Amino acid sequence: MAAQRHLQLVPRSDDAQQPAAVDAPEVTASAPRTRSGRAILKFDRVGFAYGSRTILDNVSFEVEQGEIVSLLGPSGCGKTTILNLIAGFLMPTGGFCLAGGREIVGPGPDRGVVFQSAALFDWMTVAENIAFSLRCAHKGRRERDAIAKEMGALVGLGDRLDAYPYELSGGMRQRVGLARVLAAKPTVMLMDEPFSALDVQTREALQEELLRIQQHTGATIVFITHSIDEAIFLGHRVFLASSLATGTFEEFTVALPQPRDDPENRLHPEFIRLREIIYRRMRNPGAPASRTGAP
Amino acid sequence: MSREKRAYLIVAVLSPLAVLALWTFVTHQKAVAAIILPPPEAVFASLIDMLQRGYSGVALSTHIGASLTRVSVAFVLGSILGTIVGLIRGRVPLLDAVFLVPSEVIRPIPPLGLIPLFILWFGIGELSKILLIFVSVFLIMMVSAHAGAQSATVDTLRAARSMGANSVQTFRFVILPSALPQIMTGLRVAMGTALTILVASELLGGDRGLGFVILDASSFFRTTYVFAGIIIIGAIGLASDRLIALVERKVVHWRGKQH
């Protein structure tokens, strides 16, 4: 079932009169959650601007613990900005960003980021890259080696731990970026088009790997992508951002059978159906159903 | 050894031999006066003479030792301090502001222009010579490290922070390694400049050092000794550059290999 609705629940001008609590019941009431039901991320009427340029306005949503949310939307609509706000790299210019019930004040190991560019440390081996968070936490060499081995094996790089990033292929580097975040055991993983530069085979293999890992660790994931297929295959929900500067986006619940990492899910009727709906919505974002705040 | 590497090595050896051959040819054709450009074998004879009997009553090794000491002290101190100041300037805007005007005012002054001042302030002894080289090395390293400190990418810095790195760890594990390629290049440039300034600094007087040999020999038109001195300095330059380049390859092994 795809639940379509927009999330602009409280107009900005009403902020003073309407306390934050108002939006929560409506969101949860209209879309029953399949996951834990406990919100780990919460955007409450978040605004963000670069100078006088508004990028986000009045954006509200929640992500539940253990949930995978895919974020789709046209280039430049503000997806990375949302990720940067959750990561704590940017601060909102309005509203509140909460993680685990607390306001986000900066980056932290509870929220790991997998960058589109992988952003590995070229001067460190794969093992050192993976164990970086443990080094920062002053863990001993033995523990670091053990975790590097474990996470390296988990992403299929067990035999390349002593290599340097420049000796790896693009797909392998992405896996190091993933393992490095997994090693920090974050409660939330933020992934910004991590697989976009890869060939279809590698990409699909990594998608399945990611779903297995998520099952295993129970991490919450926010996943940005430009691929409708990837968004549906990975997500429990898909957010389709049309105009984040006016706070509007649509939400689709993905009802694919378990186990979610089954490659056959890509041929499932629900998958095909959802893909068609989302495709039409992306081609025709001006259709009335998703519009709000228009005169 | 790969084909490319072997070809590189062969060309690198052949090119100076070609210059030597040309030099021999030109001088033996008597195209130029020997006092302007002496033949290679005469220069070689002077070199042997200096090795055996020294120059102006001082052993050649003493001349070389005096020069090397000046360069080494100035180079080590100048590169350490220059790197530290440059890194700080690259990361702390307010401290950068403190250094901006003074360093940019000093930087364009040719070291030779500083000589009269240094004589006035520090006399004509070792201190003046070392300081002159030190200033050049310091300025080069400051600029290199400053640029290097800013070459860490936003994504690697953010990645470090989001994996729990504090400011010290971010500096040590990300900013410093990212700056190393530029610091190493700076060291090579600074070493070349240090040897250049060495000769100038030995204009300040004194009776030992390779610069002294060259200047003294030239004022007596002993051209073969001038060339012999130049060749020794050149050899030191070549050896030190190769040494730093070797260290560079080990230290910044990832350079130029990123995808």
Ligand SMILES: Nc1ncnc2c1ncn2[C@@H]1O[C@H](COP(=O)(O)OP(=O)(O)OP(=O)(O)O)[C@@H](O)[C@H]1O
């Ligand atoms: N540092 C910046 N200064 C000014 N404007 C910026 C900056 N970074 C991003 N923007 C603007 O903010 C808007 C949203 O950027 P963002 O990176 O969030 O887009 P995106 O949805 O991730 O796009 P893409 O799919 O292309 O990655 C864009 O219009 C962009 O031009």
Ligand SMILES: [Mg+2]
């Ligand atoms: Mg983006």
